[in-house]
Every structure is written in C-alpha cells, then in structure tokens.
Amino acid sequence: MVSIKDVAKEAGVSVTTVSRVINNRGYIGKETRKKVEKAMAAIDYSPNQIARALQRSQSYLLGVIVPDSEHPFFAELIKNIELFAYQHNYKILLCNSLDEAEKEANYIGMLKENRVDGIIMCSQTLDIEEYKKVKLPIVSFDRIMSNSIPYVGSDNLNGGTIATQHLIESGCKQLLHISGPLDIDVLPNRRADAFKLTCMKHEIPFKVIEQEYSRKAFSLYKNYETFIEEQVADELAKYDGVFCSNDMLAYALYIHAKKNNIPVPDQLKIVGYDYMSFTRILQDPKLTTIKQPADRLGRELCSTLVKMIEDKEGYKPNNTIVDVELIKGDTT
C-alpha cells in the first residue's frame, strides 16, 4: 500500500508538507501544493478518509432518510440534497424507511454506527421522543420535532389557502379536501387547516376526507386509484371543487372523473399539491397545482445541516419555510 512517505519521496518534500496539503492546514505555496498533488496522482495515493475521520471526528457523510426514494417528489428532493452536499464535500447515505417505524429506528442506529456527521430526516413514523435521544445534528423535513431540531418545509398554510381561494374564485360552491393522514402532527396537515379556515371565511360548505395511513405503498399510484373509488366516488356528486393534498391523488381523481364522464373543469375543478416531475412532464391534463420547490427545499435542508455540523457552538436553530405558488393548469 502506498503511504504518505512515498508521496513525500516522489514530490521531493517533507512528510509534514504532504500532510499539510492533504489536511489543508498551515501555509503551503502554490507550486509546492501542485508538486504534491502531482506526486499523489503519479503513484495513485488516496488519503485514507477513514483514518482521517478518526483523527478529525468528521466523516463528511450525511444520512438522508426518506419514506420512498422512488417517489417523484422525494427523488427530486434527494437529488438536490446530493448536489448541495457534493459542492460542500459531503456525501449522502440514502435510506428508505418505507414508512415502517422499525426500519426507521434501524437506520438511525446504523447511521450512528457509521458516524455520519448529521441526519436529514424526511420520514415521519417514529415518535418524536426517539429523535430527541439521537445525539447527532438532525434537520427535519415537514415536521416540528423539538426546539433543538430545525425544520424545513414549504408554506403549507399559504398553499392550502391559495388552493382553496382559487377554487372559490373559479366559482365553486361546495368544496372537498382530500388530506393525508392527520393523526401524526406533520406540517402538511396545515393544508387541511387552511382549507377549512378559507371555506369558513367565505361561507362555503365543505368536507375533509382523510386518507388512511398506508404502509409500503407510498409511491404506488394504484393505491390512490383504489382510494378514490372506495372512499371518494360515492360522495363526489355533491362537490364542484376538490383540493387534493398531493398531485398523485389529483391525477387519480382526474382519471376517475374522465372514466365516469364527469367533465373537468366544467363540472368538477381539481387542484393538487407538489408540482413534482411527473406533473411537470404530464401534458394531458396539465394539473392545476400548488408548487412546492423541491430544489430549494433540498438545498435548504442540506445547508441547514452543514451549518449545524460546521458551527457547533455558534449555530442557533433556524427553521425555514419556503414559498409556494399556484400553477394554473387545465383542471380549474
């Protein structure tokens, strides 16, 4: 195995100089740095980051736990986390919890063992108490966990408000909201709160149908289809506008309406939430939806975590709420 001594010999400098270049510490002239880097390349020397991590107590690894990395919204979020991490010399360890509490707990254990520098937590099955026990820096997506764990999310309250207002302004008189499961206190529940408040403010009759918590099936479109048929179809005739808590659901509702000859948007108006890649690619219909920008959310999650890691003393927990906007499509 090639060692730091071999690099020093090849470059014609001292071992200390090589060590300075590798660890980026102390003053090194440009020419000397080049000489050392050239020598490292010539004899194919890779500084052993495992050994360096032990010395420095930093691994430059970030754990990223998501419910399902295949879901278009999370796929986009992960990519943007990774791009930011790469620019700052971090790499990400990707974990799919599949919304199983046990798997999520296992991952946290594994990440602790691997001595990641911090965790971005986008999965939300474990009790908040479990996270509080973790001694690593954590940033959460879409969930308030504690005062010491900062969160990043889109402006769910405003998103719910503008979605509902848009339906009312488009002439709807009876509104339905299909929400995610409301029993875990996560930020997307604010979409339902905003929907109710806005309907009350405008004296519009409304109803909320809550999706049940479905394990292992997060990204399966088929499940949304079944849900619409079994839980929504019978009541649909009463409403002329529906705000769906995500785009996959909005699309499933649109397909159901089409199959059952319910004209969209004339008889039924539909608004989604996400504006994820599937929605952006989809040409027929172009969904009316609330855009939560996965690129900005990913960057904010990663930059918050890196700040916590690199400025342990000075960092004050700082939550980030990212703006949303209405994207007008053909379904309203």
Next chain:
Amino acid sequence: MVSIKDVAKEAGVSVTTVSRVINNRGYIGKETRKKVEKAMAAIDYSPNQIARALQRSQSYLLGVIVPDSEHPFFAELIKNIELFAYQHNYKILLCNSLDEAEKEANYIGMLKENRVDGIIMCSQTLDIEEYKKVKLPIVSFDRIMSNSIPYVGSDNLNGGTIATQHLIESGCKQLLHISGPLDIDVLPNRRADAFKLTCMKHEIPFKVIEQEYSRKAFSLYKNYETFIEEQVADELAKYDGVFCSNDMLAYALYIHAKKNNIPVPDQLKIVGYDYMSFTRILQDPKLTTIKQPADRLGRELCSTLVKMIEDKEGYKPNNTIVDVELIKGDTT
C-alpha cells in the same frame, strides 16, 4: 464518550465477551448476548464502525454512481439497490454524475477515499481505461468495460427485436428508430442494432435518427420535446411506426403527434423502452413499450457486487442479462 469497558461493567461480563458480541466472533451463549445487548442499549453505546472498518478493512458502504437520480428509471433502480443492500447490512453512497466526465472522475476519487467496499457504476461518460485503474470491485450497468468488471443489463437485443417485430406485425411499412447517442459503446445501442436487423430481415425500409449527447439535461422532458420538433418532425410523414429508445422520448413523440393531428395509432404507431414509473402511472395514453424491470436489475447489480466483496478469492465475473417483455398499450 461511552466505551466498550462501560458496556462490560454494565453487563457484568468481560471486555472480550462484549467484543465478541459486537464483532459476532467466537461462541457466545444466548443469555450472555442478550445481557450485553441490553447493557449497550441502556447506556446508548454504538460500536464505532469507523474504527471497526479500519480493523476489518470493510466499511459496508457501496458507492452508486448514476447520471441523474431524479430520472424515474434511475430513481427506481436506486431504490431497489438500496433495499437489497439494507437486507445485507450495506448502505449506499449516492452520487449524481450528471453525465459530466469530470464529476464522475471526482466521485470515483471521493469513493476511494471513503474506502467504500465497491462501486455500482450506472454512469457512462469516462473512458473505460479510467475504470480499469480503480482497484475496488465494480459492477457496471449497461456497459461492457473489461473481463474483470461484470455487467448487468436488460436484454437490449431482444428488446429491440420484439419492439420492431411488433410494429411490423401491426402493419407498419416504413419504420423509424430514434436511438440514444451511439458514439459511446454501451449496451442500449443493441436496441438500434436489433431494429436494423429486424427491418432488413422483413425487407422493411427504415431509418435511424440518433439523439445527440446532451449534458445536464438527462431528465428534462422539455429537451425531448425540442429534439422531436427540431430533428424528427419534418421527416415524420414518411413513417408509420417509430421505435423510441426510451419512454420519455416516446411520450414526447405522442404529444407532438397529438398537437399536429397525426392520429396515433391509426396513422403512426409508437413503441417505447423502459416501462418506468412515469409510464406505469400514465393513463392517457397507455404507452406500448418494452419493460426492463428496474427491480430485478437493481437487485442483480447489488447482489453481484456483494458477492465480489465477500468472496474475493472465489468470485468469477458473471454477467447478468435480464429478460424484457412487450407491454401492449394504446399507441400501437
């Protein structure tokens, strides 16, 4: 910091016994194991895998380099790699090369530094010579690199054959194939080879239009749309059947045809390749396409790499070609 000595004290056993439990070496009675595990949990002790990796020379980390983790096909592939890795106690480091040779080279360097146990290489911009220099176990997706680097891919040759045959059997008399860039020798080029051979065998006039290599835009549907308009539209009237080398392209072609009042499938038949999540969710149209199963491909990539890592002496490079099938939709 809690140490192995504290665990031994808490459990009332020797340090050697705790070490045996942690490293899963030597005989340990069931009761003793339980006692040690309970003690570890009680005082929140995580064995330091970094230190253990140094001793054992295994990190249980796998590098996964893809062009773009947001692309629906790769998002699905990654998820399935991760699920298999988790079952075998490995974790994955995710890297997006964005089809930039420099970034890909950087990643390989970073992965060497982090002492990953092996690399799954799904990005294909670097020269094959660069990979041969890497001393780690590598498995490649869709590319033959060398005799010592096993590859996994779908049966591109058969895929191209059944796609073309299906168009001919559906009555097409003039066929077009839109291929990916053919200048890098990757396995998906066999789709174009099979297309040409099948057309010749059936004496059907044909043409191949090659997509140029487009950086940083791998997952952007917009680019496929522009490509169809600029490079394909003018010639389209000559053909009654098109085999597209991926689903995103097939969808862009369908949308173009619809906008220009070209009836699909009556006047123009379209076959894609992938059957990725976007295609599966899409209801209108249901694309006719060749399914390459991302779940099986992901598992095969990961299991091949784990075999190479865990049986360094005995492993003989073993390439895997996964079956494809025609999914009949509404575009033929």
